[in-house]
Amino acid sequence: MSKILDIPLHVSYIQNLDKKKDFGYHLTEHLRLNGVYWGLTALFIMSREDALDRAEMIHYVKRCWDEEAAGTFGAHPGHDGHILATLSAIQIMAMQDALDEVDTDRVVQFLLSLIRPDGAVAGDSFGETDTRFSYILIQCLTLLGRMDVLDRDIHRLAREAILENIRGSMNFDGGFGTEPGAESHGGQVWVCVAALALLDRLDVVDRDLLGAWLSERQLPNGGLNGRPEKLEDVCYSWWDVAALSILGRLHWINRDKLIAFIIGAQDLEGGGIADRPGDWVDVFHTVFGLAGLSLVGYPGLEDIDPLYCMPAKVIRRMGIEKGYTALSRMSST
Amino acid sequence: MTPADALGALLGDDERASGSELDIFSVHNFEPGSVYRTKARMHGVKRTRVTPQAAEAKRLKDQAKIEAYVALQTEVMQRKQAKEYTPEALKRTSDLLDLNPEYYTVWNYRRHILLRGLFPSCAPAEIVNLLAADLRLTTAYLQIHPKVYWIWNHRMWCLENVPLGPGPDASDEPGSSAAATTGKEGREGWRNEFWKTELRMLEAMLDADPRNFHAWGYRRYVVRSLPASFTPKRTPQDELRYTQKKIEANFSNFSAWHLRTKLLGGLWEEMDPGEVKAAKDAEFELVTQALWTDPNDQSGWLYHRWLIGAAPPEDVLRREVKNIRELHETEPDSNWCMNALAHHCTLLSTMAASDEGEKLRLEARGLYERLEVVDADRKERYRDMAQRTLS
Numbered sequence: 122m123s124k125i126l127d128i129p130l131h132v133s134y135i136q137n138l139d140k141k142k143d144f145g146y147h148l149t150e151h152l153r154l155n156g157v158y159w160g161l162t163a164l165f166i167m168s169r170e171d172a173l174d175r176a177e178m179i180h181y182v183k184r185c186w187d188e189e190a191a192g193t194f195g196a197h198p199g200h201d202g203h204i205l206a207t208l209s210a211i212q213i214m215a216m217q218d219a220l221d222e223v224d225t226d227r228v229v230q231f232l233l234s235l236i237r238p239d240g241a242v243a244g245d246s247f248g249e250t251d252t253r254f255s256y257i258l259i260q261c262l263t264l265l266g267r268m269d270v271l272d273r274d275i276h277r278l279a280r281e282a283i284l285e286n287i288r289g290s291m292n293f294d295g296g297f298g299t300e301p302g303a304e305s306h307g308g309q310v311w312v313c314v315a316a317l318a319l320l321d322r323l324d325v326v327d328r329d330l331l332g333a334w335l336s337e338r339q340l341p342n343g344g345l346n347g348r349p350e351k352l353e354d355v356c357y358s359w360w361d362v363a364a365l366s367i368l369g370r371l372h373w374i375n376r377d378k379l380i381a382f383i384i385g386a387q388d389l390e391g392g393g394i395a396d397r398p399g400d401w402v403d404v405f406h407t408v409f410g411l412a413g414l415s416l417v418g419y420p421g422l423e424d425i426d427p428l429y430c431m432p433a434k435v436i437r438r439m440g441i442e443k444g445y446t447a448l449s450r451m452s453s454t
Numbered sequence: 455m456t457p458a459d460a461l462g463a464l465l466g467d468d469e470r471a472s473g474s475e476l477d478i479f480s481v482h483n484f485e486p487g488s489v490y491r492t493k494a495r496m497h498g499v500k501r502t503r504v505t506p507q508a509a510e511a512k513r514l515k516d517q518a519k520i521e522a523y524v525a526l527q528t529e530v531m532q533r534k535q536a537k538e539y540t541p542e543a544l545k546r547t548s549d550l551l552d553l554n555p556e557y558y559t560v561w562n563y564r565r566h567i568l569l570r571g572l573f574p575s576c577a578p579a580e581i582v583n584l585l586a587a588d589l590r591l592t593t594a595y596l597q598i599h600p601k602v603y604w605i606w607n608h609r610m611w612c613l614e615n616v617p618l619g620p621g622p623d624a625s626d627e628p629g630s631s632a633a634a635t636t637g638k639e640g641r642e643g644w645r646n647e648f649w650k651t652e653l654r655m656l657e658a659m660l661d662a663d664p665r666n667f668h669a670w671g672y673r674r675y676v677v678r679s680l681p682a683s684f685t686p687k688r689t690p691q692d693e694l695r696y697t698q699k700k701i702e703a704n705f706s707n708f709s710a711w712h713l714r715t716k717l718l719g720g721l722w723e724e725m726d727p728g729e730v731k732a733a734k735d736a737e738f739e740l741v742t743q744a745l746w747t748d749p750n751d752q753s754g755w756l757y758h759r760w761l762i763g764a765a766p767p768e769d770v771l772r773r774e775v776k777n778i779r780e781l782h783e784t785e786p787d788s789n790w791c792m793n794a795l796a797h798h799c800t801l802l803s804t805m806a807a808s809d810e811g812e813k814l815r816l817e818a819r820g821l822y823e824r825l826e827v828v829d830a831d832r833k834e835r836y837r838d839m840a841q842r843t844l845s
Contacts (some may be wrong), residue, residue: 142520143513151559196558196559200558201559245562247562249610292712292715293755293759299667299671303670303671303674304713305735329838336832337832347704349753349756350665350708350753375830390503391598396498397498399501400498401500
């Protein structure tokens with residue numbers, strides 16, 4: 122098995138995602154805008170952000186705007202507005218340096234409408250809440266330069282209410298769940314830790330306790346899982362590992378084994394990365410595999426910011442960088 | 455016909471094959487834990503090599519299926535655009551969701567059809583029938599896609615919309631004696647039936663996959679929102695018994711251990727100290743049994759650490775340190791055992807006299823040094839932890 126990341130192959134895999142219009146392509150229309158974000162971020166990590174047409178992408182994002190239902194972005198033209206699609210839209214526009222083409226006031230208004238009295242954040246007007254949405258709201262506001270609105274009295278001070286809800290979702294093992302009462306989960310840990318970091322409230326977290334829990338996610342085969350006694354999956358090479366990076370505990374796992382695991386999950390014929398070696402690839406696992414590799418210093422990749430899952434150079438250009446510890450980039454494998 | 459067969463029949467043979475792969479997926483039970491929705495099909499499906507010719511042949515064969523899907527999608531979106539809130543439109547959303555239950559915009563449209571088109575002209579009993587039909591629909595979907603957020607969301611929405619009845623008029627004075635005695639059960643009769651169904655459905659879902667966090671989350675919601683007149687009453691003790699049943703079936707079920715920490719934390723706040731101590735001792739007994747059964751299972755160790763807590767009484771801590779030491783002697787290679795011993799020795803050292811404290815810290819450092827060797831993947835963590843015992 123090759124120990125090398127086949128960058129040209131993965132670039133061409135992403136460039137061709139939109140060309141293979143099979144049944145699965147049509148069935149995943151509700152993820153299209155997320156898919157564009159995953160693809161563009163993957164290309165940035167591989168220093169090939171020019172591989173997709175910028176003007177076409179910006180035009181597409183704007184077509185995803187849902188004027189009627191929500192005044193925000195949906196997952197595809199004609200789809201209803203939702204906070205999940207909104208984050209992808211804002212991230213893409215930030216990476217393309219085109220945020221001035223977003224109706225910031227309307228998006229902010231939509232985001233604020235999602236904050237519940239207990240500080241939970243909903244995904245849309247139907248009201249499902251999740252700590253993922255709390256994180257998304259905070260990241261969107263940060264990218265839009267509008268964190269000041271959290272100092273408004275909505276039900277009460279929005280910033281405090283949201284913080285309290287995230288804190289209430291923290292468990293005895295140091296981790297976080299989808300809501301107060303829910304079991305700790307690697308994905309929820311990342312969103313909550315990153316949200317706290319963006320709020321400058323990492324003091325809430327017991328770094329040693331949570332860092333230990335996260336480091337125990339790594340299995341003997343090098344991959345990480347999301348919860349105790351579960352199987353590994355490449356996407357946790359991002360969720361768990363980015364959280365470790367924000368907590369300054371990234372050195373608590375075995376970097377070489379993780380790299381070997383992700384590299385082994387590549388499809389060396391068609392390109393792309395799978396959830397684990399031998400499975401079908403998709404753009405979701407491709408970007409999170411690459412992002413994990415970048416964070417642990419795999420050679421030849423662009424830096425990624427673990428608070429945003431966006432290229433570090435974009436975050437620096439926007440002047441919204443916070444602290445984290447990545448591993449130094451290796452010169453060769 | 456099982457729901458999986460029904461879906462297979464709708465989708466044709468190819469998708470039926472991938473449906474069975476999804477069943478394998480659901481047995482293994484891993485989820486993306488993503489900020490984003492991901493299709494279940496993204497996870498755990500083995501790659502098979504297809505030649506470009508074979509792929510093209512499949513694409514041509516799929517062409518008719520794709521065209522039918524796109525035509526249906528276009529039709530449903532046009533009806534949505536036209537704000538058509540009719541029974542026929544509802545039927546077409548079912549047809550589309552059968553093929554793609556992750557199409558959240560269509561779930562939204564479906565709810566609007568019900569809320570804006572159908573409910574306003576329905577008697578409460580008819581609303582109940584419509585909601586019951588949607589629960590059956592989502593039950594069928596969940597058999598195949600037990601991890602799709604949108605399906606669980608729709609179910610929750612259905613529950614929130616069950617009308618009062620069929621008993622005395624919902625506008626009865628809640629304080630009247632009739633409402634308080636016979637009336638109340640009647641007024642919540644439908645709701646009680648729905649919640650009963652949900653508890654049964656959840657039992658089956660958590661039997662099929664005892665770690666499905668969507669099902670656990672939905673269960674928290676269902677229990678939290680039980681109608682006031684629901685019988686038998688569900689107490690935290692009942693929930694505790696349920697976690698015990700799950701743990702006894704499999705000590706590795708950390709989801710059940712987790713819920714136990716939440717339930718007991720609440721219960722103990724309302725007990726007097728003597729009762730709490732007795733209850734804790736019973737928990738120590740349960741978890742000790744799990745630890746001795748499989749000292750490499752992290753679920754028990756995490757629970758044990760919670761049970762001891764950050765500031766335990768010294769006698770409890772001494773007893774547990776002694777117990778872990780015994781287990782460590784029997785199972786000298788268990789990392790989790792060494793970790794627990796090192797952590798609790800360090801904690802005890804803060805309570806002990808200086809001589810004994812130094813001895814305990816030395817013991818902890820020795821364990822961390824050993825861990826650096828036997829659990830080398832995390833050696834940097836053990837180095838850091840050993841360092842912490844010096845300060």
